[in-house]
Amino acid sequence: MSTSSICHKRVVLIVLTLAGGLAADVWTDIAGQAVVSVAVWAAMLYLLDRVEPDLRYGLMACLMIATASEIFLSLGWGLYAYRLGNIPLFVPPGHVLLLLLGLSLARRMSEAAANGIMVYAALYSLAAAAAGVDTLGAALFLVYAAASVAMPAQRRLYASTFVLSLALELYGTWLGNWTWARDVPGMALVTTNPPGAAGAFYCALDALTALATRGFPPRPQSSPIVFTSTPTLSISISTVSPGFIHTGGLRRAPTPPGVPVTIRSRRCWRSSCRRSTGWCGAASRAPSRRCSSCSRRCDSRNPSAKFSFQPCR
Numbered sequence: 001m002s003t004s005s006i007c008h009k010r011v012v013l014i015v016l017t018l019a020g021g022l023a024a025d026v027w028t029d030i031a032g033q034a035v036v037s038v039a040v041w042a043a044m045l046y047l048l049d050r051v052e053p054d055l056r057y058g059l060m061a062c063l064m065i066a067t068a069s070e071i072f073l074s075l076g077w078g079l080y081a082y083r084l085g086n087i088p089l090f091v092p093p094g095h096v097l098l099l100l101l102g103l104s105l106a107r108r109m110s111e112a113a114a115n116g117i118m119v120y121a122a123l124y125s126l127a128a129a130a131a132g133v134d135t136l137g138a139a140l141f142l143v144y145a146a147a148s149v150a151m152p153a154q155r156r157l158y159a160s161t162f163v164l165s166l167a168l169e170l171y172g173t174w175l176g177n178w179t180w181a182r183d184v185p186g187m188a189l190v191t192t193n194p195p196g197a198a199g200a201f202y203c204a205l206d207a208l209t210a211l212a213t214r215g216f217p218p219r220p221q222s223s224p225i226v227f228t229s230t231p232t233l234s235i236s237i238s239t240v241s242p243g244f245i246h247t248g249g250l251r252r253a254p255t256p257p258g259v260p261v262t263i264r265s266r267r268c269w270r271s272s273c274r275r276s277t278g279w280c281g282a283a284s285r286a287p288s289r290r291c292s293s294c295s296r297r298c299d300s301r302n303p304s305a306k307f308s309f310q311p312c313r
Helices: 008-025 030-048 053-077 091-108 111-131 136-150 152-175 199-213 271-275 289-301
Strands: 080-082 178-180
Touching (some): 030 053, 053 080, 111 152
């Protein structure tokens, strides 16, 4: 699981949420516990929205496994009990926040430090079991060691989770949020409040989460589409027309010499021409009788002009 999205500000948010939520829980009743749960859930959802999808799948699996584990260990087995006899609603998302915190610490932890934490857990478990103070610790250490050997790639995560969960257990039991049973129910084992190797439960949760996320198919990585533009040399030819000063402005150019010009004559408006249906004008043939008067009138106005045929209306 990637940890690139866990920045320093989010680490501070997780620490404040866990520490402040547990401190506020001991001073409230069931209604106040619900308010604390809403705040913890809001912090978890805020962080889930800002991590990679692959990591988000693992955190959701952790949430479901932690809920089932709390029901079994607390209500079913009776290994520990919460202050109000229930399972506070902020506990499952608290496990998710602790996993995020463990991922952030594991990113900065060396292999030597991880191995040193395992050696410390082994020495404490053997010493506590030999003294008869915490015989459950030896069994819990075997769980921690088995997870580290079976999944060596997650060894630093298990080591960081072991340390962080032990600090959280000491803080929560000191405040009185929950209490571990002295005699382990159903077994001839005793433990302390909290067990010195209580982090093995959290390591088992991380291992189950890692196994659950192996079933998710990898997300396909879409290849980026890159558009490139390469300029090429080209030759542009432009033609500029002569200015208006050389063509006479907006006036039409004069007709070249030798080109005949057809001039239309004015219409004849005599009543006799309007009633006729003939054609008025002087042409190569003689005008009709019906328009003879009209033709004479047109010839008298412009005797030298050539006429085109125009209807007399």
